[in-house]
Amino acid sequence: MPKFTYTAIESxxxxxxxxxxxxxxxEQASSDLKAMGLLPTSLAPExxxxxxxxxxxKVGGPTITGDSGSGQKRKKKGGVTFGRIISTAxxxxxxxxxxxxxxxxxxxxRSLETLGRQEKNLPFKEVIETLVENIRxxxxxxxxxxxxxxxxxxxYINMVKAGEAxxxxxxxxxRLAKFMEKAEKIxxxxxAAMTYPIIIVFVAVGIVGALMVFVIPQFEKIFQGLLKGQxxxxxxxxxxxxxxxxxxNILITLGIIFALYFAxxxxxxxxxxxxxxxxxxxxxxxxxxxxxxxxxxRFTRTLGTxxxxxxxxxxxxxxxxxxxxxxxxxxxxxxVHDRVKEGDNVAKPLESTKVFPNMVTSMIExxxxxxALPEMLNRVADTYDDEVDNAVAGLTSIIEPVMIVFMAxxxxxxxxxxxxxxxxxxxGMT
Numbered sequence: 001m002p003k004f005t006y007t008a009i010e011s012x013x014x015x016x017x018x019x020x021x022x023x024x025x026x027e028q029a030s031s032d033l034k035a036m037g038l039l040p041t042s043l044a045p046e047x048x049x050x051x052x053x054x055x056x057x058k059v060g061g062p063t064i065t066g067d068s069g070s071g072q073k074r075k076k077k078g079g080v081t082f083g084r085i086i087s088t089a090x091x092x093x094x095x096x097x098x099x100x101x102x103x104x105x106x107x108x109x110r111s112l113e114t115l116g117r118q119e120k121n122l123p124f125k126e127v128i129e130t131l132v133e134n135i136r137x138x139x140x141x142x143x144x145x146x147x148x149x150x151x152x153x154x155x156y157i158n159m160v161k162a163g164e165a166x167x168x169x170x171x172x173x174x175r176l177a178k179f180m181e182k183a184e185k186i187x188x189x190x191x192a193a194m195t196y197p198i199i200i201v202f203v204a205v206g207i208v209g210a211l212m213v214f215v216i217p218q219f220e221k222i223f224q225g226l227l228k229g230q231x232x233x234x235x236x237x238x239x240x241x242x243x244x245x246x247x248x249n250i251l252i253t254l255g256i257i258f259a260l261y262f263a264x265x266x267x268x269x270x271x272x273x274x275x276x277x278x279x280x281x282x283x284x285x286x287x288x289x290x291x292x293x294x295x296x297x298r299f300t301r302t303l304g305t306x307x308x309x310x311x312x313x314x315x316x317x318x319x320x321x322x323x324x325x326x327x328x329x330x331x332x333x334x335x336v337h338d339r340v341k342e343g344d345n346v347a348k349p350l351e352s353t354k355v356f357p358n359m360v361t362s363m364i365e366x367x368x369x370x371x372a373l374p375e376m377l378n379r380v381a382d383t384y385d386d387e388v389d390n391a392v393a394g395l396t397s398i399i400e401p402v403m404i405v406f407m408a409x410x411x412x413x414x415x416x417x418x419x420x421x422x423x424x425x426x427x428g429m430t
Contacts, residue, residue, distance in 0.1 A: 003046040004029045008038035020046055030146070040146065085151050086124040092180040094124075095156075099173035108169065109135045127151055140164055154319050155302065162310040172309045179305045182381075183298065186388055190294050193392045193399075194287075200403040204410055209246070211414055216243040223421045232421050239417040278326045282355075286398075290391040295326050296360055297384035299333070304377030314341055328355055346373070 001022045006029070008017050017038060023029035026043060033040045086094070094115060101111035109132055116128035127148050134144035142161040145152040156176065163172030220240050223232060232240075246253055267273040281291040302323055306316035314337060321333040332353035339349035347365035350356055360380055367376025 004043050005046050006033060006038075006040050006044075007042045008033055008040045042149070085127060085148075086121055088180070088184055090121065090124070091151070092177065092184055094119075095173060095180060096177040099170060099177045102170040102173055108141050124151070141169070153323065155306065155323050158311050158315065158319055159306060159309045162306075166310045168310075175305055175309060179301060182301060182385065186294055186297060186385060189388060189392045190290065193290060193395050196396065197399050197403055200407065204407050207407075208410060208414070211411075212243040212246045213250075216240060216414070216418070217247065219418050226425050227421065230424075233417070233424070235413075236417045236420050239414055274327050278328055282326065282328065287395065290388065290395055291326075292357075293384050293387045293391055295324065295329050296356060297381050297388060299324060299329060299356075300360065300377045300384065301381035304374045304381060307377065308374035313346075317346075332356070 001024060003020050003022050004026065005020050006018065021029050021032055023032055026045075029043055030040050033043075097115055098111055101114060102108060106114070112128055112132045112135070116125055116132060119125040119128060130147065131141065131144040134147070135141060140161075142157055142164055145157045145160060159172050159176050160169065163169040166172075216239065220243075223236075268277055280288075282288050282295060299320060302320045303316055306319060307313065311319070317333055317337040317340065321330045321337065324330045324333060332350065332355040335353055336346060336349045340346060345365075345368050347361050347368060350364060351358070351361040363376055363380050364373065367373040370376075
């Protein structure tokens with residue numbers, strides 16, 4: 001019988017567990033794990049085990065083929081493969097609409113059917129149809145979500161599961177929609193703060209490239225005719241030498257730029273690269289406070305939303321760790337999870353990590369003492385959302401003059417290098 005490797009969450013304790021299970025099909029393996037009190041988050045055939053016949057079914061024309069828990073591949077007739085099925089903004093809109101329909105008293109299956117009929121994104125429309133079919137065959141909404149891990153993350157699935165268990169699915173969907181909307185808003189603000197300097201750098205590179213390739217060679221010809229063998233200033237020679245290198249080695253220059261870019265991306269994917277970049281993001285003097293505040297806001301809102309929805313604390317910490325977006329925040333939450341599992345509270349181990357500000361740990365401690373931890377976490381998140389707004393505004397006001405000075409220095413250096421020989425020529429004529 002085929003073996004499957006799995007990663008699952010224990011329903012009772014919220015602990016993450018890994019292992020293998022023998023079952024005839026991926027669907028049967030998933031059912032067996034649920035019967036054991038485990039919520040599978042990933043499931044894949046063990047390497048070397050007997051191949052499993054994949055589940056293939058027609059849904060509105062395209063063929064959907066996949067293994068439970070390991071993601072799904074979608075192909076249209078003709079072999080066109082879809083990449084990302086739906087954007088974060090699209091999923092947020094879907095969640096908001098679904099929450100509205102469910103809170104209005106419409107059954108979940110009918111709500112999904114309604115949204116499926118109006119969905120224009122065909123791959124996501126197929127996903128909605130599979131969710132409807134799963135509910136029609138007697139499954140839960142959360143069970144259907146588990147079949148699409150590339151669309152619905154662990155946070156989404158676990159919140160829906162908690163809402164179903166507590167009979168408050170509409171409330172949880174509304175809470176999830178608000179969480180996604182605020183998360184997308186903060187992400188947009190951080191991106192907006194970084195977009196301006198990136199555009200300025202690209203403009204500066206374009207201007208310098210045009211000067212090096214088209215303008216400086218013309219000045220060089222003029223200087224050679226007027227100076228008649230006299231030496232030029234060192235700055236001028238350096239600029240002209242750089243210009244010649246770019247002209248005669250433009251492909252090499254572009255190759256070096258692309259090589260450095262892809263080398264950085266490859267290094268960033270390594271454990272060491274991720275650790276260094278994430279550390280710089282939260283510790284650097286310029287953008288560090290912005291990214292730290294965004295990380296704190298994301299952590300507190302995620303954990304607060306999960307706890308308010310009824311997800312157990314240990315499971316909530318694991319989900320928050322996996323969705324933190326920063327390896328140092330994730331490591332801190334991993335430590336907190338281990339300490340809480342041993343009977344400690346959240347605030348003390350969180351303070352010992354030295355990653356989060358003292359105000360955050362103090363407010364969390366008050367929340368634990370008063371029994372209102374979810375509300376306190378969401379209050380901290382609201383505070384840090386406002387802090388992110390202020391940080392973005394402050395960073396933008398600083399970046400603008402810095403970028404102007406940067407461009408002035410670069411272009412001014414080239415202009416001075418071109419004017420120095422002219423000054424020498426004028427002096428020679430007097």
